[in-house]
Amino acid sequence: MSAILCLFMLLWWQPAQAADDIELSEEDVACQTCHDGKDHLVKKTEAGETVSLMISTKDFLASMHNETSCTDCHEDIDEKNHGKVEVPMESKRAYRMSYQDSCTTCHKKNVAKYKDSVHAMLVSDGSDKAPTCSDCHNSHTQLSIKVVEPIANVPCANCHKKIFEAYAQDVHGLERVAKGKSAPICADCHQSHAIQAASLGSALKDSCLTCHKDAAAKHEDWLPNSGRHFESISCPVCHAPDAQRRVNLRMVDAVGGAQLLEKKGVPQFERLTQAADDGNTSLNERELRSFLKEFNLENVDNKAILNGRLEVRSGVSAHQLAEKEKALKDCKICHQAGATPFQSVVLTMAGPDGRAMRHGVEKEVLNSLTAMGTMRGFYAIGSTRIKMLDYLLVLVVLGVLCVPIAHLTANQLFKGRREKLKAQRQAAQTAAEK
Numbered sequence: 001m002s003a004i005l006c007l008f009m010l011l012w013w014q015p016a017q018a019a020d021d022i023e024l025s026e027e028d029v030a031c032q033t034c035h036d037g038k039d040h041l042v043k044k045t046e047a048g049e050t051v052s053l054m055i056s057t058k059d060f061l062a063s064m065h066n067e068t069s070c071t072d073c074h075e076d077i078d079e080k081n082h083g084k085v086e087v088p089m090e091s092k093r094a095y096r097m098s099y100q101d102s103c104t105t106c107h108k109k110n111v112a113k114y115k116d117s118v119h120a121m122l123v124s125d126g127s128d129k130a131p132t133c134s135d136c137h138n139s140h141t142q143l144s145i146k147v148v149e150p151i152a153n154v155p156c157a158n159c160h161k162k163i164f165e166a167y168a169q170d171v172h173g174l175e176r177v178a179k180g181k182s183a184p185i186c187a188d189c190h191q192s193h194a195i196q197a198a199s200l201g202s203a204l205k206d207s208c209l210t211c212h213k214d215a216a217a218k219h220e221d222w223l224p225n226s227g228r229h230f231e232s233i234s235c236p237v238c239h240a241p242d243a244q245r246r247v248n249l250r251m252v253d254a255v256g257g258a259q260l261l262e263k264k265g266v267p268q269f270e271r272l273t274q275a276a277d278d279g280n281t282s283l284n285e286r287e288l289r290s291f292l293k294e295f296n297l298e299n300v301d302n303k304a305i306l307n308g309r310l311e312v313r314s315g316v317s318a319h320q321l322a323e324k325e326k327a328l329k330d331c332k333i334c335h336q337a338g339a340t341p342f343q344s345v346v347l348t349m350a351g352p353d354g355r356a357m358r359h360g361v362e363k364e365v366l367n368s369l370t371a372m373g374t375m376r377g378f379y380a381i382g383s384t385r386i387k388m389l390d391y392l393l394v395l396v397v398l399g400v401l402c403v404p405i406a407h408l409t410a411n412q413l414f415k416g417r418r419e420k421l422k423a424q425r426q427a428a429q430t431a432a433e434k
């Protein structure tokens, strides 16, 4: 026992010793004579902010960059004049942006993923709020991502404060605090670098199912065609019990079914919805149809149809998931005339960066058969007033549920009629031959 204990102690002790052994190179020690001194070194930016120039040697040595030299990242330090001649700094943000490409040499993969994200697109469109690498990582103090930090240290919390607060109190946030990494934090659902707009595609839903592998089967126990429900209802609709809900009519390609993205620099959605909408508030059935017609005239290659989906109305409520006992189970919440989730309808198209652009639609559109022509595969039985469709779908459902019985019964019921028809057909055929 004590031998094993000793071995463990040794194994545990060695890396700690190794970390202690790491020392700054001579070159870096030189930097730190000024940057980790007792005097508080600060700098004023032209925008009026105060930037601390103190770099803690202790934190730096504990960080993942402890074997990276200062000048690997700060290549352009002018040895002769540095620290003696003042160099103007426009603003903190501008300074950070000047290091935007400095990580590429060593972290190519992450840079490539990030370049594909909604954040990077916002930055390249001139956003001064969307993050670059340094907004999420402090190069001088970055710990290993294996270290489980308090959830409040997640970089996303700085900018998506309300969502973080909601998350911190929901099933996952609480579980994360209690049990650590098995429960998801922002990046486990959204990814950390290739972050896409939330309502684009099905990546978020798929991420739920990578952890909750048996969820589809468990829902199937009580929810008929749960696959279909999953396709057209975002998980938080049922799992965030207090959320407000709405129908989102997403514009998708008639052929592949992929969401249509507005081309950069070619504004169509806003222009065409405005043009179609007399009152500029929400589209009625006629206006929606004329909008689609105009849109399809301009986009002959990608004919747009609508794909309905139930979703929560605010980004915050998507992060208020509750324990399963509180989830919506009552079919009537959706399958009933006047069902509340169907009282609010929006039309959306994905903008150039994937984020949704929206325009209101009158809820009566859902009741109209003609509008349905452009809306393949979204119809919640009972929620609208198209009685004929209700009856048809109830029949379909009954059919699915009791195919064998229905089959036999129908066989019996229609036996006489079928034989009569057969005889008639034969008679007609012989008449024709004659």
Ligand code: HEC
Residues within 6 Å of the ligand: 028, 031, 032, 035, 051, 052, 053, 054, 055, 060, 065, 068, 069, 070, 071, 072, 073, 074, 095, 096, 099, 102, 134, 138, 139, 140
């Ligand atoms: C892995 C790359 C990297 C290494 C290694 C690194 N830095 Fe930095 N440093 C940056 C980046 C990126 C910024 C600008 C972004 C920011 O504000 O964090 C920066 C900013 C600074 C600043 C301006 C103040 C500030 O925090 O914004 C000082 C001073 C500085 N570094 C000194 C050092 C010194 C001294 C060392 C070595 C002990 C060092 N850096 C090592 C990447 C690095």
Ligand code: HEC
Residues within 6 Å of the ligand: 027, 028, 030, 031, 032, 033, 034, 035, 041, 043, 053, 070, 071, 074, 077, 082, 083, 084, 085, 086, 087, 088, 089
């Ligand atoms: C003699 C002291 C001294 C030494 C040595 C020194 N610095 Fe500085 N450093 C300063 C001062 C002072 C400033 C503020 C200059 C200003 O206001 O323009 C500064 C600013 C910086 C900044 C902020 C951006 C800028 O250019 O203003 C970075 C980054 C930085 N130093 C990195 C380093 C690195 C890396 C080394 C080692 C290679 C180093 N410094 C060595 C004194 C020093």
Ligand code: HEC
Residues within 6 Å of the ligand: 103, 104, 107, 110, 111, 112, 114, 115, 119, 131, 132, 133, 134, 135, 136, 137, 145, 155, 156, 187, 192, 193
């Ligand atoms: C929006 C915030 C955010 C931005 C922007 C961001 N990261 Fe990250 N990064 C994270 C988070 C969160 C993690 C750890 C989460 C995880 O994947 O487990 C991480 C992990 C990493 C890791 C270690 C894990 C790995 O995949 O190798 C590296 C290296 C890294 N980031 C580099 C970068 C670089 C370089 C950039 C700029 C191109 C960048 N990050 C931009 C949030 C961000």
Ligand code: HEC
Residues within 6 Å of the ligand: 064, 065, 067, 068, 072, 073, 099, 102, 103, 104, 105, 106, 107, 133, 134, 137, 139, 142, 143, 144, 145, 146
């Ligand atoms: C000169 C090479 C170099 C540069 C430039 C560099 N890094 Fe690193 N970085 C490393 C090394 C080495 C590690 C140690 C872990 C490893 O091998 O991935 C590391 C680790 C990291 C980690 C933690 C990875 C983990 O697995 O926990 C993050 C996050 C990170 N770097 C972000 C950045 C960011 C952001 C920048 C740009 C501001 C940057 N790095 C620039 C060399 C570099």
Ligand code: HEC
Residues within 6 Å of the ligand: 156, 157, 160, 163, 164, 167, 172, 184, 185, 186, 187, 188, 189, 190, 198, 199, 204, 205, 234, 235, 236, 311, 312, 314, 315, 316, 318, 319
């Ligand atoms: C359990 C998975 C999960 C976690 C963890 C998670 N999200 Fe989300 N997030 C979602 C889902 C699902 C949506 C809604 C997508 C939809 O429209 O169906 C969403 C939407 C968003 C949106 C878009 C909101 C809007 O206004 O449309 C942002 C921003 C966001 N999340 C940021 C975060 C941040 C920051 C964190 C961490 C504090 C986080 N998310 C944690 C699953 C998650």
Ligand code: HEC
Residues within 6 Å of the ligand: 118, 119, 122, 127, 129, 130, 131, 132, 135, 136, 155, 156, 157, 158, 159, 160, 186, 187, 190, 191, 192, 195, 196, 197, 198, 199, 354, 355, 356
């Ligand atoms: C420096 C600030 C900043 C940080 C840090 C940050 N974001 Fe963002 N993020 C933004 C801004 C600004 C937008 C665009 C405005 C918006 O939609 O909220 C955005 C947009 C998003 C969107 C798209 C929202 C939509 O409408 O679909 C998602 C998803 C998202 N962020 C997730 C994250 C996650 C996850 C993290 C942490 C890994 C994170 N963000 C870190 C500033 C930030």
Ligand code: HEC
Residues within 6 Å of the ligand: 205, 208, 209, 212, 215, 218, 219, 223, 229, 230, 233, 234, 235, 237, 238, 239, 324, 325, 327, 328, 329
């Ligand atoms: C129509 C509403 C509805 C939708 C849509 C829905 N759920 Fe559920 N879910 C429920 C209800 C109700 C329960 C509790 C069932 C019970 O009583 O056992 C549940 C249970 C769960 C459970 C717990 C399973 C268990 O018994 O261990 C998980 C995990 C879950 N859902 C995840 C998801 C995910 C992920 C999605 C999206 C892909 C989703 N749900 C979509 C209503 C829904």
Ligand code: HEC
Residues within 6 Å of the ligand: 171, 172, 175, 182, 183, 184, 188, 189, 204, 205, 207, 208, 209, 210, 211, 212, 235, 236, 239, 321, 322, 323, 324, 325
């Ligand atoms: C990284 C893995 C992971 C991801 C991704 C994830 N979850 Fe979870 N989820 C957990 C863990 C762990 C728990 C708490 C333990 C449990 O009850 O299963 C949990 C709990 C839940 C519960 C409560 C179940 C109950 O028994 O009361 C629901 C509902 C749920 N998750 C839905 C979702 C939805 C919806 C998504 C996607 C938006 C999602 N989860 C994404 C790991 C994950």
Ligand code: HEC
Residues within 6 Å of the ligand: 222, 223, 224, 225, 228, 229, 232, 233, 237, 238, 310, 328, 329, 330, 331, 332, 333, 334, 335, 341, 377, 378, 379, 380, 381, 397
């Ligand atoms: C949160 C709202 C919601 C709840 C709760 C809900 N449904 Fe649905 N259901 C829908 C929507 C929306 C559709 C339309 C799906 C489509 O056409 O894409 C649908 C479709 C259906 C269909 C047709 C499926 C098919 O194969 O086309 C049946 C059957 C059905 N629901 C039965 C039920 C039953 C039974 C319950 C209760 C156990 C229930 N639903 C609970 C929203 C809901």
